[in-house]
Amino acid sequence: xxxxxxxxxxxxxxxxxxxxxxxxxxxxxxxxxxxxxxxxxxxxxxxxxxxxxxxxxxxxxxxxxxxxxxxxxxxxxxxxxxxxxxxxxxxxxxxxxxxxxxxxxxxxxxxxxxxxxxxxxxxxxxxxxxxxxxxxxxxxxxxxxxxxxxxxxxxxxxxxxxxxxxxxxxxxxxxxxxxxxxxxxxxxxxxxxxxxxxxxxxxxxxxxxxxxxxxxxxxxxxxxxxxxxxxxxxxxxxxxxxxxxxxxxxxxxxxxxxxxxxxxxxxxxxxxxxxxxxxxxxxxxxxxxxxxxxxxxxxxxxxxxx
Amino acid sequence: xxxxxxxxxxxxxxxxxxxxxxxxxxxxxxxxxxxxxxxxxxxxxxxxxxxxxxxxxxxxxxxxxxxxxxxxxxxxxxxxxxxxxxxxxxxxxxxxxxxxxxxxxxxxxxxxxxxxxxxxxxxxxxxxxxxxxxxxxxxxxxxxxxxxxxxxxxxxxxxxxxxxxxxxxxxxxxxxxxxxxxxxxxxxxxxxxxxxxxxxxxxxxxxxxxxxxxxxxxxxxxxxxxxxxxxxxxxxxxxxxxxxxxxxxxxxxxxxxxxxxxxxxxxxxxxxxxxxxxxxxxxxxxxx
Numbered sequence: 249x250x251x252x253x254x255x256x257x258x259x260x261x262x263x264x265x266x267x268x269x270x271x272x273x274x275x276x277x278x279x280x281x282x283x284x285x286x287x288x289x290x291x292x293x294x295x296x297x298x299x300x301x302x303x304x305x306x307x308x309x310x311x312x313x314x315x316x317x318x319x320x321x322x323x324x325x326x327x328x329x330x331x332x333x334x335x336x337x338x339x340x341x342x343x344x345x346x347x348x349x350x351x352x353x354x355x356x357x358x359x360x361x362x363x364x365x366x367x368x369x370x371x372x373x374x375x376x377x378x379x380x381x382x383x384x385x386x387x388x389x390x391x392x393x394x395x396x397x398x399x400x401x402x403x404x405x406x407x408x409x410x411x412x413x414x415x416x417x418x419x420x421x422x423x424x425x426x427x428x429x430x431x432x433x434x435x436x437x438x439x440x441x442x443x444x445x446x447x448x449x450x451x452x453x454x455x456x457x458x459x460x461x462x463x464x465x466x467x468x469x470x471x472x473x474x475x476x477x478x479x480x481x482x483x484x485x486x487x488x489x490x491x492x493x494x495x496x497x498x499x500x501x502x503x504x505x506x507x508x509x510x511x512x513x514x515x516x517x518x519x520x521x522x523x524x525x526x527x528x529x530x531x532x533x534x535x536x537x538x539x540x541x542x543x544x545x546x547x548x549x550x551x552x553x554x
Numbered sequence: 555x556x557x558x559x560x561x562x563x564x565x566x567x568x569x570x571x572x573x574x575x576x577x578x579x580x581x582x583x584x585x586x587x588x589x590x591x592x593x594x595x596x597x598x599x600x601x602x603x604x605x606x607x608x609x610x611x612x613x614x615x616x617x618x619x620x621x622x623x624x625x626x627x628x629x630x631x632x633x634x635x636x637x638x639x640x641x642x643x644x645x646x647x648x649x650x651x652x653x654x655x656x657x658x659x660x661x662x663x664x665x666x667x668x669x670x671x672x673x674x675x676x677x678x679x680x681x682x683x684x685x686x687x688x689x690x691x692x693x694x695x696x697x698x699x700x701x702x703x704x705x706x707x708x709x710x711x712x713x714x715x716x717x718x719x720x721x722x723x724x725x726x727x728x729x730x731x732x733x734x735x736x737x738x739x740x741x742x743x744x745x746x747x748x749x750x751x752x753x754x755x756x757x758x759x760x761x762x763x764x765x766x767x768x769x770x771x772x773x774x775x776x777x778x779x780x781x782x783x784x785x786x787x788x789x790x791x792x793x794x795x796x797x798x799x800x801x802x803x804x805x806x807x808x809x810x811x812x813x814x815x816x817x818x819x820x821x822x823x824x825x826x827x828x829x830x831x832x833x834x835x836x837x838x839x840x841x842x
Contacts, residue, residue, distance in 0.1 A: 266650070266651060269650055269651055270651065270654075272647060273644070273647055273651070276640075276644060276662075276724070277662070279720055279721055279724055280662060280664070280665065280721065280724050280725070281664075282721055283677045283721050283722075283725075284664070284668075286677075287677065345568050345569060345572075348565045349565065349568070351565050352561075352562050352564075352565030352566040353566075355562075356558050356561050356562030356565065357558050357562065358558060358559045358562025358563055358566070359559055361562065364570065367573060368569070371573060371577050372781060373780075373820075373824055374581060374817065375784045375785065375816060375817040375820045375821075376785055377792065377795050377809075377812075377813035377817065378580070378581060378584050378813045378814055378816070378817035379577060379580040379581060379584070380580075380799070380813070381583075381584060381587060381806050381809050381810045382579065382583035382584055383576060384799065384806075385583075385592075385599060386580075388594075389599070408572065408576050410572075411568050411569065411571055411572025411573075411575065412569035412572045412573065413573065413576040413577055446561050446564075471666075471667050474670070475668075475669065475670030475671075475673075476670070477670060477672060478671070478785065481796070482796070492670050492671070492672045493672070495673065495676065496671070496675070498672075498676070520676050520679070524673055524676045524677065528673055531667050531668045532667070532668060535668075539660050540656075542663060542666075542667065543659055543660070543663050543732055546729055546733070547732060547736050
């Protein structure tokens, strides 16, 4: 008679615990998503709704006007296209270099390997502002010496990405390093015996086997380059119109553009949130498509392993 | 062996070249520049050594720099603490549920994808200001806060800052949560079993097994959080550095000094994290 009550008690106990856990997780999820929800709800509000204290989440009369005006201020067509090619270009460069570096670390025993590994990890924690002043001076000096326009173009960042000093390069290298470690070495050796050169082994054996990882690294790099504004702001300095950069200057540009055209619009929350919504929408769509790969990518960094 | 060496360096060469050119050299150069006056002229840069001049300006003459730096530290410390604690708690809970884990993980990872300086700025701006009127602070009126305020206004400010920007702080936990979950799954299950046989309850298991085993990941998360927060360009120090960079008459010298002091603070914070999370030497738990 006693035993069943015991299990019954334990089961209810367990059920209560898991209900509490779900409740807490749902609350935390709400706090996470609250800013996104607010951006979306404000996006579709009219100017009257924004001021109306009775309107909290759901707009009374929803309209697409905010989106249209925000798109005009952001110069959406140009800046979206620019952001796309700019981020893709940098992401491609970063992916290539991270793959090469990850491969060297995973397959070869070279001298001072541990030292270089430490340097790769250290490079991650060096704050960017400390590097930017000399970098800027280097690019300006080079620009004047060689007569090639550097500042205001994508060139400096492409150069840095191609040499492995892009956004969060360390994380990308670690993703490749750990994935390459999982590919059996026997495959390399078999290819070597058949007369493949190290570069052929790298491309035909290792990279071919890790196409998903290549994609994950590319996407991470794409997203991070898209969101990066400090280095871009310093080196490109608004010459190429990029979506996050335009969002940064939204308030000012709104005033310039709208008051110049003489219309009665005044800057309010709804326009700002509509602009924010536009600039995160491409990323959210991308995330919905490949969210699983993104999370697995971070799991594969293996920084948790050692 | 020589072949290994050569091929290894061949594949490493782009990264090493970039590191020397774009990371190591600028790092050293910034130290040098912080002690000199840099003027941009038509013929290039005129760099003259001025000793501690820039530092004196930064600390004693510029009225904005020191407050901005203090504000940064006051943000960094509670934020990092909250990020590590919250991501540990969320990961612990996620590890204990069976259904819906993927959905929750997807939600918690979303900010990693969409977070950027301008987006955060717009969102924060809309949180604090509506139609040009600053919102009243909901928390400072609480009785508990009044008690705290009378003891230490600094602490109560820090705490109310944490509450006011809870969403913002949570947005930095995306990657640490994944790291923590991953680390928790790697803890040897036989250790839990052994503890249960010795009739330890869940609470004891959490404190005696999970927490000590997860310590290295807490360190990585803290470092990651600091690295992310310090590149988070809403920080007032960033604005100072950027305006100084744009100034042609010795702006770059000041920018270098500000940046160098700022980085020193960040690196010191990371050092402190190492000290906090390093394994206790005397009673180190042998890894399975």
